Amino acid sequence: MRLKRCPFCGGKPKHIEYTKGVSHTIWCPGCGVETNDPRSKKEAYALWNRRSSELSGISGELDLISEGDEG
Numbered sequence: 426m427r428l429k430r431c432p433f434c435g436g437k438p439k440h441i442e443y444t445k446g447v448s449h450t451i452w453c454p455g456c457g458v459e460t461n462d463p464r465s466k467k468e469a470y471a472l473w474n475r476r477s478s479e480l481s482g483i484s485g486e487l488d489l490i491s492e493g494d495e496g
Contacts, residue, residue: 426467428470428473428474429473429474431453431456431458433453433456433458434453434455434456434458436453436454436455436456437453437454437455438452438453439451439452439453439454440466440469446466447464448463448464449462449463449464449465449466449468449469450462450463450469451470451473460472460473
């Protein structure tokens with residue numbers, strides 16, 4: 426399974442396995458955002474990719490709101 430890019434910064438995420446496969450997370454080294462503590466690699470990938478596609482539009486909307494506040 427392939428990980429989508431970070432919805433916040435576009436960075437390339439990394440899979441991190443803790444305690445010999447007991448816990449997994451996906452982490453973006455570009456901005457530090459990460460998934461909650463999924464119990465399997467498959468669940469971690471699915472959570473990241475679902476989050477990535479659902480939040481990518483929200484990130485753009487937040488940028489527009491911020492730009493409007495400056496002027």
